[in-house]
Structures are given as C-alpha cells and as structure tokens.
Amino acid sequence: RREFMTRKYLETKIKEIARAYRTMPLRELSNRLGVTESSIEENLAQLIGNRDIDGFIDLGKRMFTAYSVPRTSSTKSRPKQKKAIPVDEGNIEIVRDYDFEGGQVHMKIAVRNKSNMAINNVKVLLDAPSNFKVKQPLVSIPVIEANNSRGVDFYLEPKTCGTSNIGGTVIFKDATGEKHSKHIKKKEVAIKCPLVCTSMSTIEDCQVAIQTLGNDARAFLIADLDPRLAYRAAIRTLKNFDTSAVTSHEGSDVKGNYEAEAWFCSEAKTTGGRIITRIYVSETSQSL
Incomplete structure (x- = not known):
C-alpha cells in the first residue's frame, strides 16, 4: 500500500x-x-x-x-478543457411528498439538477421529530447528471398521533469540488389515531375477543359487481394497513352460491387494545 x-x-x-x-x-x-x-x-x-x-x-x-473509459492520445495533445464554473444553487430544485404505506409514513424526496453541470457526493439528510422512528435518516447519491433528477425514499414509523413538520437538508458538491447545502422545505404530516401494529392471533382468539368488543359493522350492496372481484378488492384494501391476516376462506353456501370470509387483527400501539376486522361476501344476499 x-x-x-x-x-x-x-x-x-x-x-x-x-x-x-x-x-x-x-x-x-x-x-x-x-x-x-x-x-x-x-x-x-x-x-x-x-x-x-x-x-x-x-x-x-x-x-x-x-x-x-476514454484514452488520452500520446500523439495529439488533449484539447484544453473549459474551466468548471461553480453551480448556481437556484438550479438545484428539491421537491417532497408523502403517503402512507403499511402503517408507516413513506416520505419521497427528489433532487432535480437543472444546471448544465453534474453534481456529486449528494447526501439527503431527513430531519424528523422525535415522535417518529427513522431507520435510515441519511441517503447518499453518488452523482446526478446535468438536467437529471434522482429520488430517495424514507420510511418513518409514527409513535404518537398528531401533526408534525418534517424537513431536512441536501448537501452536494459541484464540478469544482465546492460544497453546497440546501434546506428541504418542511412538509406537514398528520397522523390520525388509533396507531396500530400487526397482531399475530388465531381465529379462536378473534372469536373470543369480539364478544367484548363494540360492533362497528357496515354492509354494502354489490349487485352490480362480481362477488369474487369485490372480495379481492376488500382484501387488497386491508393489506394497505398495518394489520395481519388471521384466516380466509372462499367457497359456496348451501344454495351453491359464492361466499367468502377473511379475518384480520391489529393492535393499538398506545392502549394495546385489539382491532379485529372481518370481511364477508355473499352472492346470495349480494352484499359485502
């Protein structure tokens, strides 16, 4: 060495x-x-x-x-390169947005390089309040070419309900090696209660638990829908939330018509109480 x-x-x-x-x-x-x-x-x-x-x-x-990898010629002198000009920070644009994914906040940040020079050693640092748990608050991007953009993703787990502001900083170097930093404009994120986490339960546990839980049932008429499609749509909807599937079954009733049932269970993070969801679809009653 x-x-x-x-x-x-x-x-x-x-x-x-x-x-x-x-x-x-x-x-x-x-x-x-x-x-x-x-x-x-x-x-x-x-x-x-x-x-x-x-x-x-x-x-x-x-x-x-x-x-x-271009080679430099030994017979011809290399043309004189233009001197690199420091990047104008106004040509570096930062946009951000968020959505919810599986009980977590999915924060998306994009760095747009609108200058005519590449920027490198880009570091995106997220600044989140203490009521969020962030697994990786820093993401590095080696290079963003001229007139190109790169996006990074952060996943935040909320600990409490309420409204918070999430911002951050983008640090980068221009072609001259000069370091720059730009603040990420804060984004207001609203977390609604109850906060839930997955709960591993059996169908027997759920059936015992619902005896003491309040009933919040809703019925929807699905006469114009294929009951199988309605059932699968309901399953996909529940999978967007931080809940675990307990059991599911598709079959026919005594009349030979389609019916299906699925159970999901989650647990409130603060109180520890269970939230049990049952999906039931019947072709006979044309309901979900």
Whole structure:
C-alpha cells in the first residue's frame, strides 16, 4: 500500500481498473487501491460527472459499472478543457411528498439538477421529530447528471398521533469540488389515531375477543359487481394497513352460491387494545 497518494494518481488507477474490468464491487476496488469505500465512491462520482468515465454506481449492490473509459492520445495533445464554473444553487430544485404505506409514513424526496453541470457526493439528510422512528435518516447519491433528477425514499414509523413538520437538508458538491447545502422545505404530516401494529392471533382468539368488543359493522350492496372481484378488492384494501391476516376462506353456501370470509387483527400501539376486522361476501344476499 502507498503511504501517500495524490488525487490525480488515484483517478488514474481507477480509470485503469475500470478499463480492464468494466464491473467491480466498490469494496474490491477499495481493497486494491488501499483507500476507503467512501473515497472511491466520491472520486468515481467526480470522474463520471466530468465525463472521464462513462458508467454508473449501483448503490443497492455496491457495484461500479463502466461502459467506456476514454484514452488520452500520446500523439495529439488533449484539447484544453473549459474551466468548471461553480453551480448556481437556484438550479438545484428539491421537491417532497408523502403517503402512507403499511402503517408507516413513506416520505419521497427528489433532487432535480437543472444546471448544465453534474453534481456529486449528494447526501439527503431527513430531519424528523422525535415522535417518529427513522431507520435510515441519511441517503447518499453518488452523482446526478446535468438536467437529471434522482429520488430517495424514507420510511418513518409514527409513535404518537398528531401533526408534525418534517424537513431536512441536501448537501452536494459541484464540478469544482465546492460544497453546497440546501434546506428541504418542511412538509406537514398528520397522523390520525388509533396507531396500530400487526397482531399475530388465531381465529379462536378473534372469536373470543369480539364478544367484548363494540360492533362497528357496515354492509354494502354489490349487485352490480362480481362477488369474487369485490372480495379481492376488500382484501387488497386491508393489506394497505398495518394489520395481519388471521384466516380466509372462499367457497359456496348451501344454495351453491359464492361466499367468502377473511379475518384480520391489529393492535393499538398506545392502549394495546385489539382491532379485529372481518370481511364477508355473499352472492346470495349480494352484499359485502
């Protein structure tokens, strides 16, 4: 391992390896050159942004892929490159939105690079109140090419009900290596009660529990719908919530008409009380 390595030497070695192997895990590239993965990731992002390497970094698999690596000619002098101009922060746009997915808040943030230069080493840091549990508050994007955008996803588990504001910060470097930061405008997120979590129960547990629970039944006429489609639509709807399926059955009644039944169970996070949902579809009564 070299005790000292200049940036130019590191970039040269990365290009040599990329030209020879085309695809390689970031960890192996790090071991070969004796530098950290974060340094490899940052230098690769700058090389891709400066078009010295035509390729991309797959953050999920931690793999680097190079399509081509231009060679400098020994007989002809390389044309003088234009001096990189620092990016105008006004050309970097950040948009955000959210929805609910399986009892969690799904926060979506997109970084749009409207400048004519690539930005690299982009870090999206989420700033959420303490009443949310965030598994991964920081997501890195190696490079965003000019006139391109990249989106990242955060999943937040609410601990209490109420209204909160969620914001954050985007940090990035431009082609000159200058660091910039932009605030993510806060988004108001409303969490309605009750907060629920999945509850692993048996059908026997549910049938005993409903004896002491209030009945909040609703019936819907499905005369114009295929009862099978209505049943499946109801199942898909329940799967959008943080609840566990206990049992389900599709069959026929004594008249030979279609009927189906499914049970779901969840538990309130604060009080611990059960919430039991039963779906029943009958072709005979044309109801759900």
